[in-house]
Amino acid sequence: MRRDYTEWPPLLEDGLAGDWTSQFAAWFADATALGLPEPNAMIVATADASGRPSARTVLLKGYDSSGFVFFTNYESRKGGELGVNPYASLVFPWFPVQRQVIVEGAVERVSRAETEAYFGSRPRGSRLGAWASPQSRVLPGRDAVEAGLAAAIERFGDGPVPAPPHWGGFRVVPSAVEFWQGRSSRLHDRLRFRRDGNEWVVERLAP
Numbered sequence: 001m002r003r004d005y006t007e008w009p010p011l012l013e014d015g016l017a018g019d020w021t022s023q024f025a026a027w028f029a030d031a032t033a034l035g036l037p038e039p040n041a042m043i044v045a046t047a048d049a050s051g052r053p054s055a056r057t058v059l060l061k062g063y064d065s066s067g068f069v070f071f072t073n074y075e076s077r078k079g080g081e082l083g084v085n086p087y088a089s090l091v092f093p094w095f096p097v098q099r100q101v102i103v104e105g106a107v108e109r110v111s112r113a114e115t116e117a118y119f120g121s122r123p124r125g126s127r128l129g130a131w132a133s134p135q136s137r138v139l140p141g142r143d144a145v146e147a148g149l150a151a152a153i154e155r156f157g158d159g160p161v162p163a164p165p166h167w168g169g170f171r172v173v174p175s176a177v178e179f180w181q182g183r184s185s186r187l188h189d190r191l192r193f194r195r196d197g198n199e200w201v202v203e204r205l206a207p
Contacts, residue, residue, distance in 0.1 A: 005182030011189035020193035073135035098182030110169035119163035127161040
């Protein structure tokens, strides 16, 4: 299967925003306006203490100049790996526009206040699900998931559902953010913002 990338304009230095946050905002707005399915979906790659990697797709829930935020069960596989090896890489795979954004950086937990504010905005079913599921654990079958949900419903009834103590947000604090635009003959445009001390430098990478 082969496709030549020719439908979208190139990514050149003179068209790049002055900082990675503005460039990401522009591309994210493009992906949203064009109706891409779940444009905030991103692949999160982590590694355990011995360096063995794992990856999965999660949803971006916020970003600013301090980094990219997502939420999860801290006792999940990714939560455990980030606990012992607090670095991650993110990939936003916007295939229909032949673009990727690739992020590398250290990872930190967001504040509890930020977690609780986001958790309170979730649908009630999702809040109950956070209590119901021992994420990443081996289960005997689907019945265990349903039993966990039933137990959460019984526990909280019609009352408020607080954020579980084992659930919260991570922020990927970028040291590099690469913007990748597909070009013909696999000679893609790759422009990277890389932190150098307290400054950011822009570099073109070979395709």
